[in-house]
Amino acid sequence: MTTQRNDDVRKRAQRILQGANVLIEGHFDFGNGYHGRTYLNPHMLFCQPSTIWQLAQDLLDVLPYEISTQVQAVVGPATGGALLAHTLAGLLDGRRSLEHPPCMFAPADYDLEEGLRLRSTYRAVLAGRKVLLADDVRNTGKTLSHCAELVRKAGGEVIATTQIYDRMATIVTLDVPNVPLLEYDARDIHTSTTCPLCAARVPLTSF
Template identity: 55%
Template sequence: SRRSLTHPPCSFAPFNYDPAGGFALRPFYRHVLDGRRVLLADDVRNTGETFGKCKALIQAAGGALVATVEIYDRCGAIVDPCVPNLALAEYGAAENYRAAQCPLCRAGIAITRF
């Protein structure tokens, strides 16, 4: 006998970003996530803060984050959402710091180029 190729239904819930208010999830999508297991995807992971903020929104909507994925991981995460993470490509970039721990910030040296 052949195994069925059906799978549980999947949904897409985009996060919106407002520079004044940060990340948000529209009410319709909050309802979609309630009681669901969520795979969070992004294009690039720099510090991991986006995943951390979105995890909080998922949990507030009643969802459970099960893993994170990204196309490109700069390997500089300082925020860990405590779930498995998978990247298609990795690149060890310069170390990331929070502003309070940054040696350049402490010394008053402004970043003028990347």
């Protein structure tokens, strides 16, 4: 796909996200030990199945061919990442011949005791497969890093990561290509102990 075509796809995706009122300003706990002023609210998207289908299609359009043709399974963390990963796996199947093995899907869910985990059924699915990690938003990169470790322990190989929005505030990176649909420069990010909004006693934003 040409650079111009990629640019057109990303501009269309940006219009979709703006129309869905995804960006919220306030004081947010990202759930991974970090706070920030801007939250990209995926729930505004996932209540509209046709919208996430379109964005997943756009993600596959900008994903390099040499990556998309290798993917054998897609993994995403609950909830938004899992919904996106499930859609991506289905779309990848739709692009392949009937003789090609199906693209598998595995969600990583949260357990109060274990934290992020893969259930035994999904661990078995990933053994020996090349995996694309997908999430709705990349904040610090810690969630994708945890997912990559789960995939490795299950015997899979992460070949790339992808997301709808990269906040460009990454603290943890993986040694594989990362392909965002869009980027949002939101590097004003702090640990929960150094957050200036917490110091100013600004309450966390709820929605």
